Amino acid sequence: MKAPVLEIAGVGKSFGSLTVVDDVSLSVMPGARHLLLGPNGAGKTTLFNLIAGDLPVSRGMIRLFGRDMTRAGSGARARAGVGRTFQIPTLLDSESLLHNVRIALLGKWGKRWDAWRRFDSDDDATQAAHEALTMVGLGTSASKTVNACSYGEKRRLELAISLSQRPSLLLLDEPLAGLSGIERRQVSEVLDAIPQDVAIVLIEHDMDIALSYAREITLLHRGRLVCTGTKQEVIDNPLTHEVYLGDGSF
Secondary structure, three states: OOOOOEEEEEEEEEEOOEEEEEEEEEEEOOOOEEEEEOOOOOOHHHHHHHHHOOOOOOEEEEEEOOEEOOOOOHHHHHHHOEEEOOOOOOOOOOOEHHHHHHHHHHOOOHHHHOOOOOHHHOHHHHHHHHHHHHHOOOHHHOOOEHHHOOHHHHHHHHHHHHHHOOOOEEEEEOOOOOOOHHHHHHHHHHHHHOOOOOEEEEEOOOHHHHHHHOOEEEEEEOOEEEEEEEHHHHHHOHHHHHHHHOOOOO
């Protein structure tokens, strides 16, 4: 039996007296398509930050690919196989799409320590960057600067950056937010084409797309885990309707 790519046990995060993630436990298997669901303020993005190592946990354990990485930083987790996108794209606006992807590859490749090698002449990095851009439909726009791109192109560039590092676990934070109808279809096609051996945890408020994409769902509310299971199990759970349609108490 395959081991989980992600195991979270009793994870919590507090800022002073404010608790934003409270005793969350979760397991994600290889190849999963897992939707993290919850109202605004439920703690979804904070949980992503804890998994990726962008924030330290206040309590609990995070195991990635069978290793306890609770205290590991974001760089170590990225090198281990965690990729992510953000609610707001974080890119080098004055640089080309190709350069953005190549720079991202430095974070994982040992060549970043070679002070005598010109990175912009590295054929391996250039080829890997071109392949990633082609995967997201931007192969012909490699020389285009980011500040000349549409918002949808920036979203796809973020995906290219993550995919170029060949992650085993991909955290996608609202990849469809703010996109036009055409851009949504383009990004949805990219998501559908991600290799099935890559586990994906997705935060998304477009329920039509999210529910058609996800196979498992975890519902959070006020930082606490309400329920988790298959898509149908969570949809049928009365607490799901209470959180979304009722007064939000449970």
